[in-house]
Amino acid sequence: MKRKSFYEISPLTYRISMEKEIMKRRIKDFVHHTRFAKQRDESSLPILIYRHNSLIRRRLGNVDMQLQENKATNLALAVTHIDGLIIRPGETFSLWKLVGRTTKRKGYKDGLTISRGKTSKGIGGGLCQLSNLIHWMILHSDLTITEHHHHDGFDLFPDFGRQIPFGTGTSISYNYLDYRVTNNTNNTYQLRIFVDGEYLCGELRANEHQLHTFHIHAEDEFFSREDGVVYRNGKVYRDTINCATGDCIDSSLIRTNHAKVMYDCPSTMVIIEK
Numbered sequence: 001m002k003r004k005s006f007y008e009i010s011p012l013t014y015r016i017s018m019e020k021e022i023m024k025r026r027i028k029d030f031v032h033h034t035r036f037a038k039q040r041d042e043s044s045l046p047i048l049i050y051r052h053n054s055l056i057r058r059r060l061g062n063v064d065m066q067l068q069e070n071k072a073t074n075l076a077l078a079v080t081h082i083d084g085l086i087i088r089p090g091e092t093f094s095l096w097k098l099v100g101r102t103t104k105r106k107g108y109k110d111g112l113t114i115s116r117g118k119t120s121k122g123i124g125g126g127l128c129q130l131s132n133l134i135h136w137m138i139l140h141s142d143l144t145i146t147e148h149h150h151h152d153g154f155d156l157f158p159d160f161g162r163q164i165p166f167g168t169g170t171s172i173s174y175n176y177l178d179y180r181v182t183n184n185t186n187n188t189y190q191l192r193i194f195v196d197g198e199y200l201c202g203e204l205r206a207n208e209h210q211l212h213t214f215h216i217h218a219e220d221e222f223f224s225r226e227d228g229v230v231y232r233n234g235k236v237y238r239d240t241i242n243c244a245t246g247d248c249i250d251s252s253l254i255r256t257n258h259a260k261v262m263y264d265c266p267s268t269m270v271i272i273e274k
Contacts, residue, residue: 021176037091037183038098040084045190045205050140053199054133058160063112063119070109071126075200077107078127079193082134087189092146092182095131096175102127114151114171124174129200131170131179134191137204138181139168139238139254140214143189147180155232155259158266165218165236167257212249215239223261223271230261230271 056075057068081098102108102124111125128151138145149171159166170179183189187210192203221234236255239248265271 018173018176022174025176025178034094035091036097037085037087037093039086040082041086041190042084044084044192044203045086045188045207047206047209049189049204049206049210050137051201051203052133052136053201054129054163056129056195056198056200063157067110067112067121067125071111071129072195073107073109074102074111074124074126075130076195078102078124078130079195079200082130082191083193085191087143087181087183087191089183089186089188092180093134093191095134095172095179097178099127101174114156119156128170128172130193131172132168133193133200133202134181135170135179136164136168136216137191137202139216141189141204141206142185142187142210142212144182144184145180146182147178149177149179150255153259155261156263158263165216165255166221166232166234167218167236167255167259168216209243211243213241213243215241215248216254223265223269224274225271226274230265232259232261233257 056072057065059065059068078099081100082095085093085098087093100106104123108124110121110123111127113120113122113125114128135145135148150167151169151171155166171177172179188207190205192205194201216236216238218234218236221232224231224233234257235253236257238252238254240250240252241247242249
């Protein structure tokens with residue numbers, strides 16, 4: 001029998017391990033003197049780079065819908081710390097530096113969390129939808145993603161009105177699993193994010209137009225059965241398009257998916273035997 005890691009022994013050891021990682025991140029940030037974006041402006045920058053809305057209450061398998069209601073509360077609290085953020089040249093956006101630790105005292109509720117391929121609940125759960133939205137907009141910009149974690153290896157829920165390719169999500173956990181973006185351009189960017197009751201709404205804006213636009217798309221998507229286990233497969237590409245000519249000047253592979261399907265496959269699903 002495989003020996004358990006320290007964090008797997010009990011809830012207490014898990015908490016100790018988590019606090020250790022939180023402290024390590026704080027020390028690392030202090031040593032590196034990263035310039036974090038902090039200033040927010042109520043007025044919007046003039047150029048819209050990209051806009052996206054994400055449905056808040058989604059039916060995810062047999063997940064308790066109350067967790068979706070609680071997620072709506074958590075998102076409404078978190079966006080107040082990010083909306084209007086200005087990201088100047090040389091600055092880094094950090095989700096957790098802005099949102100901070102999510103606690104009951106701040107009004108956060110139990111929401112859906114994902115850990116090691118399993119669903120659970122925790123205070124502040126559901127904020128990965130916020131990082132997902134931001135990541136999707138950033139992929140359409142010249143900004144540089146400097147920290148990004150995936151829900152690696154698992155397809156947890158059947159598609160429900162999917163708008164973006166599978167595999168473009170994010171995994172976050174205060175504060176050691178962060179989502180960070182650095183502005184290595186000469187342009188100034190801004191995040192406008194709010195909830196309207198039904199949707200999480202986002203805009204990425206800038207002072208100046210970009211020279212390129214970007215198109216993210218999936219190819220070679222299929223389900224396979226391997227040694228009795230079903231996997232979701234596919235590749236995600238990011239095309240760079242010259243705004244002046246409309247020509248695609250580059251197409252780069254940004255994600256290869258081979259994710260274990262964790263739900264009951266419908267009879268209509270086409271599965272390739274391997």
